[in-house]
Amino acid sequence: MLHNHSSKNAQPALRTESNKEHLSPRELDVLEWVCVGKTNWEIGKILGISFCTVKIHVRNILRKLNASNRVQAASIAAHEHLIETRLH
Template sequence: MSSEAAQRFQRLLDRVAASIRFEIYAVGGAPVAWRSIRKGTLLATNVPDDFRTRYIENREYERDPLIVVLRAASRPVRTADIRAAAEAEPALMPNFVAIGEALGTAVVAVPLRFRGRLGGGVIFRRREPEFTDAEVEYLELVAPALHLAALDLPAAAPTNDLTARERECLAWTSVGKTAWEIGSILGISEHTAVAHLNAAVRKLGAASRAHAVAEALRRGLIE
């Protein structure tokens, strides 16, 4: 990341903060072919590291009603929309409550769609009060600019180095090998291959092995 890119993103974020109070932000990416953004990439966020790591390791995004609603949305998602999704699916309610307590219950999540497909999202949170209609309209206008500026930033997920074996396992996964096949090729057990792959997924802040492969390719960790 160039210092110029970081300064450009921060200036834009500061302008938003000067107009609307928020405590937490997250800018996420999904497939955008011309910029090579992989599905689920976290581009920029100030979510505390410990919360983010736990959220990814425990795959809490699979039970996060905000993510569930955002994936299908074409307009800004607000707290009431997220609460309604949690109430409709009781399994989502614990995460709705826990995430709200940790990061703030007032939410605006702006989906960004490119040619009809979800290309990313920008999320703002605060403790209280709820965002007003005028604030939501403003955030919907600035979200695309924040997302564009964030494309020049490195992923905000944990950046622990991969071991040589983890890189090997990811490289073989990238050409379609299963964990059993990787174990046979490398002379290790299938269980050990799975452990290396899971560690790589965790370290890269990925949502799946496929996502980890994509992220490792993006960072130049494998060829």
């Protein structure tokens, strides 16, 4: 389903350097769990941080990746190999 997320006008901003360099280690942790479909509440429980802190991290991730939603952020993360597959 990640293939059909973008419209004609919605394109992520591609930078010359890796987007991974712009994300903090904690943002990468949160992004990994976003990519497997966890909610903010679930991510907070897994990482031992508050729901509100997760919301802030997700907001920052979306801004830094120029993504309009979680699905688009997950698609960018997969396309740019931003996360490791260590969750399974």
